[in-house]
Amino acid sequence: MFSRTLVNAVALAAFTLRAAAQYQDMPPAMGPWFDINTQGVAGDYGEANTGVNAADEIAGWYDLADVWRTAQKVLEPSVWGRVAGGSGHEESMRWNSKIFEYVTFRPRIGRDLANATLDTSITLKNGAGVETVFTASSPIFFAPSGSHGRVNPDVAENGTVRAAATAGVIAGIAQYATVPIASLGSIKSENQTLWYQIYPGEFDRDAVLEQVSVAKNAGYTALMVTVDTASEGWQSRDWRAGGDTPSGNAQDNKLTWDDLAWLKDVQDLPVIPKGIQSVEDAVIARDMGFAAIYLSNHGGRQLDGAPAPLQVLLEINKYAPGLSDEIPILVDGGVYSAQHALKLIALGSKLVGLGRPVQFSLTMGQEGVEKMIKNLNDDMLVEMRQIGVSNPSQLNPKYVNTQRAAGFIYDGDLQ
Numbered sequence: 001m002f003s004r005t006l007v008n009a010v011a012l013a014a015f016t017l018r019a020a021a022q023y024q025d026m027p028p029a030m031g032p033w034f035d036i037n038t039q040g041v042a043g044d045y046g047e048a049n050t051g052v053n054a055a056d057e058i059a060g061w062y063d064l065a066d067v068w069r070t071a072q073k074v075l076e077p078s079v080w081g082r083v084a085g086g087s088g089h090e091e092s093m094r095w096n097s098k099i100f101e102y103v104t105f106r107p108r109i110g111r112d113l114a115n116a117t118l119d120t121s122i123t124l125k126n127g128a129g130v131e132t133v134f135t136a137s138s139p140i141f142f143a144p145s146g147s148h149g150r151v152n153p154d155v156a157e158n159g160t161v162r163a164a165a166t167a168g169v170i171a172g173i174a175q176y177a178t179v180p181i182a183s184l185g186s187i188k189s190e191n192q193t194l195w196y197q198i199y200p201g202e203f204d205r206d207a208v209l210e211q212v213s214v215a216k217n218a219g220y221t222a223l224m225v226t227v228d229t230a231s232e233g234w235q236s237r238d239w240r241a242g243g244d245t246p247s248g249n250a251q252d253n254k255l256t257w258d259d260l261a262w263l264k265d266v267q268d269l270p271v272i273p274k275g276i277q278s279v280e281d282a283v284i285a286r287d288m289g290f291a292a293i294y295l296s297n298h299g300g301r302q303l304d305g306a307p308a309p310l311q312v313l314l315e316i317n318k319y320a321p322g323l324s325d326e327i328p329i330l331v332d333g334g335v336y337s338a339q340h341a342l343k344l345i346a347l348g349s350k351l352v353g354l355g356r357p358v359q360f361s362l363t364m365g366q367e368g369v370e371k372m373i374k375n376l377n378d379d380m381l382v383e384m385r386q387i388g389v390s391n392p393s394q395l396n397p398k399y400v401n402t403q404r405a406a407g408f409i410y411d412g413d414l415q
Helices: 002-022 054-059 064-074 077-084 091-102 156-167 181-187 205-217 236-240 257-266 279-287 309-319 338-346 356-362 365-387
Strands: 120-125 131-136 140-142 171-173 194-198 223-226 271-276 293-295 329-332 351-354
Touching: 054 365, 064 077, 064 356, 064 365, 077 236, 077 356, 091 309, 091 338, 140 365, 156 171, 156 181, 156 356, 156 365, 181 194, 181 205, 194 205, 205 257, 223 257, 257 271, 271 279, 279 293, 279 309, 293 309, 309 329, 309 338, 338 351, 338 365, 351 356, 356 365
Parallel strands: 140 171, 140 351, 171 194, 194 223, 223 271, 271 293, 293 329, 329 351
Antiparallel strands: 120 131
C-alpha cells in the first residue's frame, strides 16, 4: 500500500510539473511583432520617418516581421498607437499569436505534390437558403479594418481593394472605411469579391437597410456584422499616443440575435456574425441558419482577456465536432505567418483573415500590400508541401498536434 501511494504521489508530482510548465506566464514580448514595452514607453510609438523609399523597403520584405518594422518606422505615434495597439494590457493581443506555439504540425511524406495550389472556394447561404460559391486564389482574405486612409492618405482603401484584385483574394471592407463604399465598388475588378462589414450601434433597422442597399448596389456580395463591440475597448496605448478621449461606454450597442435574424431574412445577401468567441454562440449561429461563423476578438482591441480565436476553434472541435462541416468558419486574429494560417485551416477554418498586416503593408502603398500577400502565399505553398498536402482543403485535425493547447480550452458545463 505504501509503495503504491508513493508511486501515485510521484506520478502526481510529475504531472503537476508538466502542467506548471504548460501554464507558464506569457513573456511580455512577441518576437518582432510586439515591443518589449507594450504600454507606451520610449520606443513603443511610431517614428514618423518620412524619408523612407518605398521600393527599397518593399525589396527588403521577406515576412511580416519586416512589414511590421517598416510600419513602425513610418507611422506617426498616434496612428501607430491606434493600429498596433490593443485594449487593456494587451494580453489578448499577444495571446492571439502566442497560442500558435502550442500547436505543432504532423507532416506526412511520400505524396505527389507537383501541382500544389492555394485555390479556395467557399459556399455561403442567404436567409432564403440560396447558395453562392465564392472562389479565391488563396484561403487568406483581407479582414475588414477601418481608417486605411490614416495609414496611407494617398491611396487609402483604394490601394487595398486594388491589391486584393491583383492577388485574387476576398476583401472585407469596413463601415468606417475612409473611402465611400460605393467608390470602392466602382474600382473593383470584374470578378473581384468584396464583402461589407457593419457596426450595428443601436441597430436602427432603417439605417442598416440603407447601408445594405448601398453596399449591394456597389457590388458587395456578403455582409459581416460585428457582434463584439458592446462598448469600446479600453485602448490605453492608443489614448496615450494622442488618440480619442477614453469613454466608459462610447457605444450603445443593443444588437440581439433577433436583430441578426431579421437582417438575415429581410434582404438577400448572406449574413456572417463577426466576433463569435464561444462554442455556444457558434452553435446558435449555425442553428439559426447564418451563412458562416466568424471567430474574432477584434485583434485584441475589445475585451482584454478574451480567448484567442484559435482557442475558440479548439473549443468548437471539442464540444461541437463536425460543426465546421456544417457551416463555414472564418477566423482572424494574430495571424503573422503562413504556419499560423495553415494551423487554423487544419482545425476547421475555411478562410483566414488579415487585419494589421494589410494596414501595415499599406504604408508602402498598393505595391506594399501586393508584396505582403505574395510573400505569405508563397510561404504557404512551401509549408503546405512540407506538411504533405497539395491544397488547403486537404488539411484536417490529423495534421496538427493540439495536446499542449488543449489545456487552454474551456472545461465546464455548456448552457
